Amino acid sequence: xxxxxxxxxxxxxxxxxxxxxxxxxxxxxxxxxxxxxxxxxxxxxxxxxxxxxxxxxxxxxxxxxxxxxxxxxxxxxxxxxxxxxxxxxxxxxxxxxxxxxxxxxxxxxxxxxxxxxxxxxxxxxxxxxxxxxxxxxxxxxxxxxxxxxxxxxxxxxxxxxxxxxxxxxxxxxxxxxxxxxxxxxxxxxxxxxxxxxxxxxxxxxxxxxxxxxxxxxxxxxxxxxxxxxxxxxxxxxxxxxxxxxxxxxxxxxxxxxxxxxxxxxxxxxxxxxxxxxxxxxxxxxxxxxxxxxxxxxxxxxxxxxxxxxxxxxxxxxxxxxxxxxxxxxxxxxxxxxxxxxxxxxxxxxxxxxxxxxxxxxxxxxxxxxxxxxxxxxxxxxxxxxxxxxxxxxxxxxxxxxxxxxxxxxxxxxxxxxxxxxxxxxxxxxxxxxxxxxxxxx
Amino acid sequence: xxxxxxxxxxxxxxxxxxxxxxxxxxxxxxxxxxxxxxxxxxxxxxxxxxxxxxxxxxxxxxxxxxxxxxxxxxxxxxxxxxxxxxxxxxxxxxxxxxxxxxxxxxxxxxxxxxxxxxxxxxxxxxxxxxxxxxxxxxxxxxxxxxxxxxxxxxxxxxxxxxxxxxxxxxxxxxxxxxxxxxxxxxxxxxxxxxxxxxxxxxxxxxxxxxxxxxxxxxxxxxxxxxxxxxxxxxxxxxxxxxxxxxxxxxxxxxxxxxxxxxxxxxxxxxxxxxxxxxxxxxxxxxxxxxxxxxxxxxxxxxxxxxxxxxxxx
Numbered sequence: 156x157x158x159x160x161x162x163x164x165x166x167x168x169x170x171x172x173x174x175x176x177x178x179x180x181x182x183x184x185x186x187x188x189x190x191x192x193x194x195x196x197x198x199x200x201x202x203x204x205x206x207x208x209x210x211x212x213x214x215x216x217x218x219x220x221x222x223x224x225x226x227x228x229x230x231x232x233x234x235x236x237x238x239x240x241x242x243x244x245x246x247x248x249x250x251x252x253x254x255x256x257x258x259x260x261x262x263x264x265x266x267x268x269x270x271x272x273x274x275x276x277x278x279x280x281x282x283x284x285x286x287x288x289x290x291x292x293x294x295x296x297x298x299x300x301x302x303x304x305x306x307x308x309x310x311x312x313x314x315x316x317x318x319x320x321x322x323x324x325x326x327x328x329x330x331x332x333x334x335x336x337x338x339x340x341x342x343x344x345x346x347x348x349x350x351x352x353x354x355x356x357x358x359x360x361x362x363x364x365x366x367x368x369x370x371x372x373x374x375x376x377x378x379x380x381x382x383x384x385x386x387x388x389x390x391x392x393x394x395x396x397x398x399x400x401x402x403x404x405x406x407x408x409x410x411x412x413x414x415x416x417x418x419x420x421x422x423x424x425x426x427x428x429x430x431x432x433x434x435x436x437x438x439x440x441x442x443x444x445x446x447x448x449x450x451x452x453x454x455x456x457x458x459x460x461x462x463x464x465x466x467x468x469x470x471x472x473x474x475x476x477x478x479x480x481x482x483x484x485x486x487x488x489x490x491x492x493x494x495x496x497x498x499x500x501x502x503x504x505x506x507x508x509x510x511x512x513x514x515x516x517x518x519x520x521x522x523x524x525x526x527x528x529x530x531x532x533x534x535x536x537x538x539x540x541x542x543x544x545x546x547x548x549x550x551x552x553x554x555x556x557x558x559x560x561x562x563x564x565x566x567x568x569x570x571x572x573x574x575x576x577x578x579x580x581x582x583x584x585x586x587x588x589x590x591x592x593x594x595x596x
Numbered sequence: 597x598x599x600x601x602x603x604x605x606x607x608x609x610x611x612x613x614x615x616x617x618x619x620x621x622x623x624x625x626x627x628x629x630x631x632x633x634x635x636x637x638x639x640x641x642x643x644x645x646x647x648x649x650x651x652x653x654x655x656x657x658x659x660x661x662x663x664x665x666x667x668x669x670x671x672x673x674x675x676x677x678x679x680x681x682x683x684x685x686x687x688x689x690x691x692x693x694x695x696x697x698x699x700x701x702x703x704x705x706x707x708x709x710x711x712x713x714x715x716x717x718x719x720x721x722x723x724x725x726x727x728x729x730x731x732x733x734x735x736x737x738x739x740x741x742x743x744x745x746x747x748x749x750x751x752x753x754x755x756x757x758x759x760x761x762x763x764x765x766x767x768x769x770x771x772x773x774x775x776x777x778x779x780x781x782x783x784x785x786x787x788x789x790x791x792x793x794x795x796x797x798x799x800x801x802x803x804x805x806x807x808x809x810x811x812x813x814x815x816x817x818x819x820x821x822x823x824x825x826x827x828x829x830x831x832x833x834x835x836x837x838x839x840x841x842x843x844x845x846x847x848x849x850x851x852x853x854x855x856x857x858x859x860x861x862x863x864x865x866x867x868x869x870x871x872x873x874x875x876x877x878x879x880x881x882x883x884x885x886x887x888x889x890x891x892x893x894x895x896x897x898x899x900x901x902x903x904x905x906x907x908x909x
Contacts, residue, residue: 392671
């Protein structure tokens with residue numbers, strides 16, 4: 156075995172060096188890092204600057220009020236808000252259609268407010284000139300203020316104060332308590348994840364899948380290229396096929412891991428920078444996501460996740476290496492990668508299904524299966540660990556299973572690789588692979 | 597040191613591509629593997645290199661199974677193999693490092709061979725006017741002949757004990773062919789073991805003492821080239837005369853292999869028949885310009901042995 160792997164370090168360092176020196180790698184890495192770095196500050200700017208924080212003056216100068224209800228309405232409390240204090244409210248008199256045309260064509264900084272009553276509900280309808288200086292966001296801001304004012308006025312007319320209103324609006328919660336035979340309370344915690352946690356786990360899955368596909372395609376392309384330009388014949392006089400595969404797989408994985416970790420670091424930095432543009436100086440993610448969202452993110456969990464991602468990349472990269480060796484021309488690579496693509500898709504979809512199940516009904520047999528299944532565990536387990544839905548036992552079993560699958564795949568690859576590496580001609584099918592493996596035992 | 601190839605066979609499915617090939621090299625020199633296209637030469641070389649699994653037989657180097665990873669072997673394949681987009685220096689260094697040559701020695705040898713093969717300008721381009729030091733060229737920027745030189749460099753960088761060269765002169769111009777030949781001669785003088793496969797029979801005759809001719813995986817002829825030729829005897833006769841000699845040829849029932857306007861290329865039954873023919877010509881005062889009796893060339897032996905079978909089939 157030692158002899159079979161002798162020389163892999165040279166293959167590793169040369170391959171990694173050439174990948175890192177490659178223009179395509181550098182350019183794509185730079186663009187991705189830039190996008191990750193800029194994403195959250197830009198999102199912060201868009202979210203917090205455009206909605207306004209109370210100091211921006213609305214471009215609306217006049218509101219024509221068409222009150223079709225019997226209510227007596229005053230807009231004093233709206234005018235007391237700083238963005239709207241300059242607005243003039245004028246009750247509509249005369250021809251309504253003329254007014255609509257007038258606002259559309261001449262008085263484009265004005266809007267029309269129709270107040271109607273339907274089935275006991277009051278409807279506020281705001282109209283503005285198309286393509287004028289007044290935008291949707293300004294209408295929404297004014298609408299929110301009017302709605303709030305309208306509600307306050309209605310509550311006041313009914314004699315309900317703000318404290319009473321708050322009490323009315325507090326949701327009613329119910330709790331089911333189970334007891335055992337001895338009458339003691341059985342506490343069953345919900346294992347369902349929140350909507351935010353769902354998106355977080357989904358993002359992690361997608362990120363890992365991207366890395367897997369990137370590594371797999373790089374490994375397969377590199378192997379087919381060496382076969383098609385005949386370099387492999389020279390390499391095989393110095394190293395065994397298994398050492399060649401190992402060196403290549405590890406080099407491509409390293410390049411992908413460098414990219415992935417750098418992008419995580421860029422996202423972290425991006426989140427920090429985003430605090431410059433938020434209203435209260437907090438980071439964007441801390442504003443958008445629940446406080447307890449990152450409670451499970453610590454250095455140990457992060458290291459476990461990196462190990463899992465590494466194992467996942469290794470598993471899929473070896474699969475891609477075998478797939479790459481089954482073809483001898485670059486144009487046949489897609490056909491050769493069918494098994495790799497299918498496996499990745501199965502793993503990813505099982506993972507996505509499990510994340511949805513986790514959000515809907517919490518941990519169940521299917522979720523546990525997907526956390527342990529070697530095709531899906533590299534995708535779902537890192538996210539599940541970070542949202543606190545993977546117990547140490549599940550992590551241990553998943554790691555052992557994944558390691559066993561990697562060893563089995565490596566042994567299979569070792570048996571067929573020698574034949575595959577010098578194979579030229581049609582793509583070798585799965586059935587033939589098993590035959591080659593059987594023959595070489 | 598010795599190389600023993602013993603009863604190696606290789607099957608692809610039901611097709612036997614190498615059938616029980618055996619030969620030995622018990623001293624330095626050049627051993628030739630000859631054959632038509634698809635005769636099994638490259639497959640045999642790959643088996644010897646340990647690159648390809650064999651169905652039976654063994655390859656021994658100094659009495660132990662030859663493992664190219666552990667024995668210092670240099671290989672020049674028939675089909676050239678270089679990374680088209682990587683720098684020449686990087687890949688030469690990589691090939692040397694894979695052969696466990698330390699960095700400094702590898703660099704010294706790259707410089708030596710780049711100079712010897714006249715590819716310095718591609719491997720170590722000289723500095724231009726710009727500030728940046730120039731990068732080594734990429735393989736796809738080289739001509740086919742220069743790529744072949746780089747390939748030969750990579751085979752020689754480890755100063756191999758055993759050198760396997762498959763069609764070393766294909767695609768080379770006469771000047772570079774001579775350059776390659778001189779390098780092979782140097783390697784022979786350094787007492788290297790060389791296995792060469794080629795279609796160019798004069799080249800084989802120039803370098804090789806022992807040969808094996810393969811046809812469809814089977815050995816057709818094997819042994820010392822001089823002895824093989826000797827076994828045929830001096831039966832090839834080249835004659836050039838001023839007068840017409842057709843009547844003498846018919847009279848003595850000589851086989852005409854080829855006839856040009858000025859020369860006859862004949863097959864005689866032996867030296868006695870040739871002497872009789874010459875005596876007749878002299879007695880009849882025929883002006884003989886050339887009368888050359890010699891052993892058949894390797895080309896003729898090859899064509900006779902392999903060609904006859906092909907014609908029959």
